[in-house]
Amino acid sequence: MGWASGTQRSLNVKANTGPRRFYTTQYDWITNYMRVKDSELERSIRDKMAETADYLMCNLGGWGNAHDRVNVACGLGVAALTLADYKSPYKTGPLNWLRVATVYLCEEDPDIGHIPMLQGYGNPGGVWAPYSYHYYFTPELCIWLNAYNHYFNRSLVEEYPLLRKFLNVEVWMSLPNGMGASLCTSGNIYWGHSYLLLKVLPEPDRRWHMWRIVNYLGVDGPIHEPTWGIAPRLTEIPNAWTLWLFILYDKHLVEPEPPDWTTxxxxxxxxxxxxxxxxxxxxxxxxxxxxxxxxxxxxxxxxxxxxxxxxxxxxxxxxxxxxxxxxxxxxxxxxxxxxxxxxxxxxxxxxxxxxxxxxxxxxxxxxxxxxxxxxxxxxxxxxxxxxxxxxxxxxxxxxxxxxxxxxxxxxxxxxxxxxxxxxxxxxxxxxxxxxxxxxxxxxxxxxxxxxxxxxxxxxxxxxxxxxxxxxxxxxxxxxxxxxxxxxxxxxxxxxxxxxxxxxxxxxxxxxxxxxxxxxxxxxxxxxxxxxxxxxxxxxxxxxxxxxxxxxxxxxxxxxxxxxxGFMVELPVENGTAVKFVRDGGEDLICAGNGTLQVDGLRTDSNIIFYRSLMGEPKLLTAFRTSRIIKDGVEVFVFSKRVEFLSATFEADAIRFTVKGKSETAIKLYAPNVREVRMDGKPITFETVDGYILLRVNLSSIHDFEVIKG
Known part of the structure; x- marks a missing residue:
């Protein structure tokens, strides 16, 4: 593998060395032949590449544009591997360049406030905030990661969680039809860098990306125009994406699987x-x-x-x-x-x-x-x-x-x-x-x-x-x-x-x-x-x-x-209420301050969603609440206001999640209960006239299961 070709932006603009932009890639592919046929020329090429790499690193502080900095880092990384045995006469050498492409890139870049380069315009969750601008360097980054993986036989992605987050953003952000979302600079286009990641991502991430390829991008190459991120943005090679797919993409490498999560x-x-x-x-x-x-x-x-x-x-x-x-x-x-x-x-x-x-x-x-x-x-x-x-x-x-x-x-x-x-x-x-x-x-x-x-x-x-x-x-x-x-x-x-x-x-x-x-x-x-x-x-x-x-x-x-179905706004003091009626079921949604009384519901919740079917509760979610009473039944009552409650009422059990921060007594209507579990462990409870009483210490978010007998 060779120089991440997107570094041409920096080489062309900053170093005025445009003709050298592909030297490292080309050199890497023919180095053995050159050493036999013309060893003196081979040495001069190594010297020129090292000189350029040294220039880039010594002037790294001058690259204020965060996209170019990542490009430079990727180029330095590939140069470090290609020239790993080079004895540099310059201020910097392969170990310095490798540090830029790993530590500076993913841990701390001393020139931009001691955050990683990948957070130059990004956040800790791996999102490049001017989102489409990651196209300026993502193909080069993928090339660098493949080079690292090939050289060291291990994945840089597994060493740095931020890098893994960055490469998986499109999995969770993309629309259900595979198009990108509109985030800042970005629009509804197809992002194709999944093709270049299958060899460097860990399990199960690589299967998610293969699933994106099969379902959205095209298993034998991109089927949509435009598909971005498969090849360096600025390149002199016609149809460069075909070259990189040929080198880095193997459609038989993994089986496609969608993520086992959704939201x-x-x-x-x-x-x-x-x-x-x-x-x-x-x-x-x-x-x-x-x-x-x-x-x-x-x-x-x-x-x-x-x-x-x-x-x-x-x-x-x-x-x-x-x-x-x-x-x-x-x-x-x-x-x-x-x-x-x-x-x-x-x-x-x-x-x-x-x-x-x-x-x-x-x-x-x-x-x-x-x-x-x-x-x-x-x-x-x-x-x-x-x-x-x-x-x-x-x-x-x-x-x-x-x-x-x-x-x-x-x-x-x-x-x-x-x-x-x-x-x-x-x-x-x-x-x-x-x-x-x-x-x-x-x-x-x-x-x-x-x-x-x-x-x-x-x-x-x-x-x-x-x-x-x-x-x-x-x-x-x-x-x-x-x-x-x-x-x-x-x-x-x-x-x-x-x-x-x-x-x-x-x-x-x-x-x-x-x-x-x-x-x-x-x-x-x-x-x-x-x-x-x-x-x-x-x-x-x-x-x-x-x-x-x-x-x-x-x-x-x-x-x-x-x-x-049909929806209607219901009159209520201190807030707003909407009822949505469908197939015998009703959803009641309220928001306000103080006590809300509407349609048989009485609560002090700021926000409440209450679903019933044939008069029986089915779903309930409430924020900042201490009581929910429906048609005279105390569905839930807390001795102290909780941050939120979310519950489902099923034939075999009532399952609910509560967020609170103190010792709290909970009363809920649940006839014929044989067991109660809190965070998976059985707890004691009392029964009184169809209600159960719990005394628990709420320290954060807790899951309860009230199992019927």
Whole structure:
């Protein structure tokens, strides 16, 4: 193996040694022949390569661009192996170069604040924050890892957890159809570096990547255009990806297997990705939880905090607008308006602004991931933002200017996933009346493409979808671009698209409290990365005015003819309540402050999801609660308020998870119980009139199983 060819960017720009860019690769392949035929020439080539490597390392501190630094490290690593027996007359030699490609890359780079190079623009969870920019070095990194593996007969990936995380990001982040998500600079393209990783990844990761190859990329080579990350971005070799597949890819090496997990939640990766399964029609929702500042404005002025993307039934139904780079100069719409988020005003009638991120050192509106849970019956995540600054303009004319709120706001965004649809709960608490807009970007991977050339779009394409507000059709494609138009008032929006398999899909959005609803025709980049994919789509705004808001939004998608049901907003003091009725079952979702009493339910929970079937409880999840009473039955009562409770009621047992922090008495309705287990171990319990009583010490999150007799 040889020089990681992407180092050409540094060699060409910094060292003016472009003609040498492939020397190490070429030298490695023919060195034995050269030593026999022309040993003097072979020695001179080694000297030139060593001179270049020494130059690169001695000037490493001058490479401020994090992408180039990784490229240089990969090049130095391969040079270190190729010239392992070289006695360097320069300041540095093979051992120094190898240290850059291992320790600097994955542990600590002394030139960038004592963090690994892989965190130059990345986070501890392995995500390169300007996500598509990892294409500048990922192929070179893969080449280097294969060279290391071949030379040492061991994997560098197994030595460094950060490296393993980095290489597996696309497994958990990609849409169910295999396309990449829209994260900052990145869009809906196929990432192909899985081809280059099979020999260096440990088990079972390599099987996941082989599964991606078989199901999405093409087992005999890429079947999609574009497929990125298979070969160095800048190369003089035509169809270079075929060369690297020939050298590094073996389709018979491992059997494909999907991951044995679905949902991925990681605060260090700044992500919560809910996934219903590993088919191209599975549910998917990606909540972005940025909290790790990086030294690039491309990320820190991309205002996507607590925004999300939603895919279901084979289509991307709520998109991130991404970066539109061909319509106008710049990278719009990276301001908050381009995301499924919330925008507020400082004062009533003032301009609307979304949450800004921060500078290179800290976040102006810090986010914490307060709670999360993944269980077979229910999943959720709860993120909280202390909101002090909004954008100075809703259109993001000046990305760097922020406006301080006269009175800060706390925004709590909770995603609930009972495994058949999603619920978004947005709780805003402040001390003054303001305007609050909740935004949803309706979309589809099925589009009418745009036409023209860069900065000269002659035809603005659009996503294909039929929109109605409270059952009244909205001809959004005829609206003037960029104008917010009143479309009605109420709770319900319906969006009908055609998915990747040609099947119609219906998304119903039900959002309470009932609000004025507006529609704006706006731009996005979807289903690709070119001008053709920069098209228009409708933005919904549910508009609200108040000092506090408890909004519940149900995202329910179905194929025509599938289960429909109906949703209704119920009146309740101190909050908001929604009932969803389907096939004899009912879901009751409430959010508010203080005691909530609605539809036979009485609770002090901040948020509660309660599912019943034929009057019997089936699912229950509640936040910051001490009692849940339904139709006079004390379903759960705690002596002290717990952080959260999530329970499933099954024929043989009641299984529940509780997060608390003190000694607590628990009372729940459970007739005919023979055993109770806490974290897998039997515990004592009492029975009184169909209830059981437990006295337990809650130190964190605990799992209980109440086994019926």
């Amino acid at each position: 991925f939640i990681s605060f260090e990766a700044e992500a919560a990705v809910f996934r219903g399964g590993w088919t191209n029609s599975s549910d998917y929702l990606y909540l972005k939880v940025p909290n790790h500042p990086v030294p690039t404005w491309r990320v820190m002025t991309h205002h996507d905090s607590l925004s999300f993307e939603y895919y279901s039934k084979g289509d991307l139904l709520l998109c991130d607008s991404g970066e539109v780079k061909h319509w106008v100069p710049g990278y719009g719409p990276t301001y908050a308006k381009g995301h499924n988020t919330i925008m507020i005003s400082n004062k009533v009638g003032g301009h609307m602004g979304g949450p800004v991120k921060g500078d290179f050192a800290h976040y102006y509106n810090p986010i914490t991931l307060r709670n999360s849970l993944v269980r077979p019956y229910f999943e959720f995540v709860e993120a909280v933002m202390d909101w002090r600054y909004i954008e100075s303009s809703p259109e993001g004319e000046n990305y760097h200017v922020r406006e301080l709120l006269d009175n800060p706001v706390q925004w709590r965004r909770v995603v609930l996933y009972p495994k058949d649809y999603f619920v978004i709960v947005d709780i805003l608490n402040g001390s003054q009346v303001r305007d609050i807009d909740t935004l949803f970007h309706l979309s589809s991977l099925n589009i009418v493409e745009s036409r023209g050339s860069i900065y000269n779009v002659t035809y603005k394409g659009h996503v294909i979808g039929e929109l109605s507000v409270e059952d009244v059709p909205v001809n959004w494609t005829l609206q003037p671009y960029g104008e917010e138009v009143q479309a009605g008032a109420g709770n319900t929006v319906t969006w009908i698209t055609q998915n990747i398999s040609g099947m119609p899909v219906e998304l119903r959005i039900f959002s309470a409290p009932a609000s004025n609803i507006t529609v704006e025709r706006f731009w996005c980049r979807i289903a690709g990365y070119s001008l053709a994919n920069e098209v228009t789509h409708p933005i919904l705004r549910f508009k609200f005015r108040g000092s506090a808001m408890n909004r519940i939004t149900v995202l329910y998608s179905r194929f025509p003819g599938g289960e429909s």
